[in-house]
Amino acid sequence: xxxxxxxxxxxxxxxxxxxxxxxxxxxxxxxxxxxxxxxxxxxxxxxxxxxxxxxxxxxxxxxxxxxxxxxxxxxxxxxxxxxxxxxxxxxxxxxxxxxxxxxxxxxxxxxxxxxxxxxxxxxxxxxxxxxxxxxxxxxxxxxxxxxxxxxxxxxxxxxxxxxxxxxxxxxxxxxxxxxxxxxxxxxxxxxxxxxxxxxxxxxxxxxxxxxxxxxxxxxxxxxxxxxxxxxxxxxxxxxxxxxxxxxxxxxxxxxxxxxxxxxxxxxxxxxxxxxxxxxxxxxxxxxxxxxxxxxxxxxxxxxxxxxxxxxxxxxxxxxxxxxxxxxxxxxxxxxxxxxxxxxxxxxxxxxxxxxxxxxxxxxxxxxxxxxxxxxxxxxxxxxxxxxxxxxxxxxxxxxxxxxxxxxxxxxxxxxxxxxxxxxxxxxxxxxxxxxxxxxxxxxxxxxxxxxxxxxxxxxxxxxx
Amino acid sequence: xxxxxxxxxxxxxxxxxxxxxxxxxxxxxxxxxxxxxxxxxxxxxxxxxxxxxxxxxxxxxxxxxxxxxxxxxxxxxxxxxxxxxxxxxxxxxxxxxxxxxxxxxxxxxxxxxxxxxxxxxxxxxxxxxxxxxxxxxxxxxxxxxxxxxxxxxxxxxxxxxxxxxxxx
Numbered sequence: 001x002x003x004x005x006x007x008x009x010x011x012x013x014x015x016x017x018x019x020x021x022x023x024x025x026x027x028x029x030x031x032x033x034x035x036x037x038x039x040x041x042x043x044x045x046x047x048x049x050x051x052x053x054x055x056x057x058x059x060x061x062x063x064x065x066x067x068x069x070x071x072x073x074x075x076x077x078x079x080x081x082x083x084x085x086x087x088x089x090x091x092x093x094x095x096x097x098x099x100x101x102x103x104x105x106x107x108x109x110x111x112x113x114x115x116x117x118x119x120x121x122x123x124x125x126x127x128x129x130x131x132x133x134x135x136x137x138x139x140x141x142x143x144x145x146x147x148x149x150x151x152x153x154x155x156x157x158x159x160x161x162x163x164x165x166x167x168x169x170x171x172x173x174x175x176x177x178x179x180x181x182x183x184x185x186x187x188x189x190x191x192x193x194x195x196x197x198x199x200x201x202x203x204x205x206x207x208x209x210x211x212x213x214x215x216x217x218x219x220x221x222x223x224x225x226x227x228x229x230x231x232x233x234x235x236x237x238x239x240x241x242x243x244x245x246x247x248x249x250x251x252x253x254x255x256x257x258x259x260x261x262x263x264x265x266x267x268x269x270x271x272x273x274x275x276x277x278x279x280x281x282x283x284x285x286x287x288x289x290x291x292x293x294x295x296x297x298x299x300x301x302x303x304x305x306x307x308x309x310x311x312x313x314x315x316x317x318x319x320x321x322x323x324x325x326x327x328x329x330x331x332x333x334x335x336x337x338x339x340x341x342x343x344x345x346x347x348x349x350x351x352x353x354x355x356x357x358x359x360x361x362x363x364x365x366x367x368x369x370x371x372x373x374x375x376x377x378x379x380x381x382x383x384x385x386x387x388x389x390x391x392x393x394x395x396x397x398x399x400x401x402x403x404x405x406x407x408x409x410x411x412x413x414x415x416x417x418x419x420x421x422x423x424x425x426x427x428x429x430x431x432x433x434x435x436x437x438x439x440x441x442x443x444x445x446x447x448x449x450x451x452x453x454x455x456x457x458x459x460x461x462x463x464x
Numbered sequence: 465x466x467x468x469x470x471x472x473x474x475x476x477x478x479x480x481x482x483x484x485x486x487x488x489x490x491x492x493x494x495x496x497x498x499x500x501x502x503x504x505x506x507x508x509x510x511x512x513x514x515x516x517x518x519x520x521x522x523x524x525x526x527x528x529x530x531x532x533x534x535x536x537x538x539x540x541x542x543x544x545x546x547x548x549x550x551x552x553x554x555x556x557x558x559x560x561x562x563x564x565x566x567x568x569x570x571x572x573x574x575x576x577x578x579x580x581x582x583x584x585x586x587x588x589x590x591x592x593x594x595x596x597x598x599x600x601x602x603x604x605x606x607x608x609x610x611x612x613x614x615x616x617x618x619x620x621x622x623x624x625x626x627x628x629x630x631x632x
Contacts, residue, residue: 334548376545379538385546389498395583395612438491440611446495448546 004176011172012165019164023157030153034146035122039115041075042124046139049080050128054135075141077121085109087127087134097138108136120147182211190218198226243284246277253277287419305454306351308342308382309335309375315356319363326363331374340454341377346431354427357420358386358447365411366390366444377453384449393439401437410441473501473552475576477605479597480506480556481587482531484539485615491543492611493580494550504554505574509595512560528556531590559597567600579605586613 084093090109100116100123107114108125116123125138189202201222202215257270309332319326336342362371366388374385393401393408400406402425407418428435433451474497478489490504510527513519544551559570579601587596602608 331549334545374546374549378542378545383542383546387495387498398612398614438488438495440492440495443495444498446491448491 004173004180007176007179008169008172011176012169015168015172016161016165019161023161027150027154027157031150034143034150035117038122038141038143038146039124042115042122042139042141043113043126045075045078045141046080046124046126046137047128049139050082050126050130050135050137053082054128054130054132076144078139078141080137080139082128083136083138085127085134085136087129092136093133096136100138105136186211186215186218193222195229198222198229243281246281246284249277250274250281284417287417287423302349303345303347305343306346306348307339308344308384308451311348311352312355312373312375315352315359318356319359323360323363323368325368326371327368328359328363328371328373331372334374334376336377338455342375342382343454344382344431344451345454346451347427350427351431354424355384355449357424358449361420362386362388362390362445362447364414364416380453380455382451382453384451386447386449387444389444392441392443392445393437394441398437398439473503474578475503475505475574477505477507477574477576477579477601479581479587479601480508481589481594481596482508482533482536483588484536485613486582486587487536487539487543488613489580489582489611490551490554491547492609494547496580496609496611497550497578500550501552502550503552505576506554506556507559507597507601508556509589509597509600510558510560511562511593511595524558524560527558531594559600564600564604567597567604571604577606578609579607580609580611582613583610584612586615 081097083096085091086093087109090106092105096105100118104114104116104123104125108127112127114123114125116125120142121140122143123138123140125136128135128137186202189200193200201219204212204215204219253270253273257267262270309330312330316328316330319328359371359373367390369389371386371388374387376383376385391410394410397406397408401408402422404422405418406422407416425435428449428451431451433449435450436448437445438448439445476493476497478486478493480486480489486506493502493504508528508531510524513522540554544554557570557574559567561567561570581598581601585596585598587598589595
């Protein structure tokens with residue numbers, strides 16, 4: 001059964017039950033009210049009848065009859081019977097109508113008033129005390145108007161019920177369609193995404209509902225898929241291209257060396273060039289290997305507790321050797337008192353590569369101007385800010401900076417391969433972190449990294 | 465250790481729509497004014513009510529407070545925490561005028577010549593009572609820096625409206 005039909009059916013069943021309940025209540029209370037109103041009229045007429053017949057000796061009987069007929073409308077099938085009784089011994093003095101139950105008379109004796117409904121007839125009985133003795137007055141009639149009204153009400157309620165069900169069916173079907181339309185849209189959009197159009201994303205609006213969450217989950221999955229696909233698609237092309245350059249240089253140098261006999265200095269120079277290119281090749285291959293490794297899961301990496309401030313100091317020491325003129329300023333002023341707040345669980349070697357790359361980039365692309373690094377901890381996260389005053393990244397190229405081998409148009413002259421930041425991005429993602437880059441041409445770049453600290457992991461474990 | 469003294473304080477005007485994305489402009493302000501203590505003023509445009517009751521009971525602080533979501537407050541707190549050295553204060557101001565003359569008067573009160581605004585239309589006001597002050601700032605502030613704002617989330621439709629209930 002289609003979800004739409006299912007929702008509509010459940011909607012109709014529930015609404016029908018609700019309506020039936022309401023309508024039954026309306027009918028029941030109307031019936032009770034009509035009956036009580038009719039009994040009241042019966043009792044009034046019984047009193048009048050008693051006064052007319054039993055006090056006829058005191059005033060003119062004809063006047064009573066006249067009033068009754070002219071001013072008080074006779075009820076349909078109205079019948080009145082008066083029985084002389086002995087109220088003290090609760091016994092009738094004449095034969096009473098046996099068709100009425102005994103308990104009806106007993107109730108009249110005990111309560112001086114009783115009501116009864118038998119078939120279509122309503123009976124009211126009352127005990128009347130007179131100077132001539134005690135009497136039971138029984139008045140019966142049928143409530144033709146009441147029955148008519150109740151029949152009418154019942155018919156209206158039944159018709160209303162069916163009309164409501166038809167409306168509810170139409171509305172329910174329309175609303176079910178509306179409610180499920182985002183799902184149909186998601187299905188359509190997901191179906192339109194092919195291997196060659198993995199950059200497409202589902203439309204998400206800012207909201208907290210389940211469908212937005214579903215769309216976001218799909219988008220996250222597509223992000224991961226796209227990264228894998230892009231890597232697969234571009235990796236071989238880019239890697240071969242990058243590997244070819246030093247290889248061509250090496251081959252060129254060897255060709256020159258073998259072309260004719262050379263002096264010792266010339267061979268020395270050629271070997272030096274070959275060594276430089278080979279070192280470049282080695283660096284490139286190592287980098288590519290690391291990049292490839294991060295695309296696999298985190299199995300195989302040693303996960304341990306890392307103090308980020310210590311790691312940054314370590315990276316700074318390494319960079320001081322590699323780039324002696326760097327002006328990295330570590331700002332640990334806002335370090336928290338608790339150690340866990342700046343400790344995270346992760347792979348030390350990978351995080352070192354990631355943060356090292358970002359810091360190296362900051363120095364490299366700012367021509368060794370000041371680079372401020374600040375570390376703070378807030379609500380379960382370590383926030384790392386790396387700010388440089390370098391060349392910045394062009395606005396329209398910001399979205400490509402995490403693609404392997406991508407190099408911004410304004411830094412092509414600066415040496416590099418374009419896998420430092422993509423590698424850092426993947427490593428940070430692997431550690432359930434976030435990285436965001438804010439940059440402006442010739443003003444600088446601000447890299448913001450958010451990593452979950454040990455406190456958060458401990459809290460999440462507690463929740464589990 | 466020699467610590468470079470920060471330049472005297474600068475007041476930077478930044479338009480806001482009370483979204484986390486709009487706070488990126490604060491980061492661009494920090495990037496553009498390094499070594500400067502910043503007094504960030506987030507400006508939102510608000511149309512004054514047209515009833516006497518509305519005007520007499522209008523409270524600027526109350527209107528701003530209603531717009532501040534917990535996420536926004538968290539993001540603002542984090543930015544201040546991360547850039548404590550550069551940010552002196554982050555405050556909110558409502559511009560309730562309707563034209564450039566009113567904005568110039570507003571600017572006189574603000575006493576600022578610097579502003580950071582989004583390059584493209586990136587701010588989306590929560591409802592028709594609010595309006596984007598970017599154009600007013602661009603036209604009237606002396607030193608305007610335009611910065612790209614990356615929208616991470618699409619603007620939502622009107623909250624709590626009957627239409628949004630049916631428009632799934």
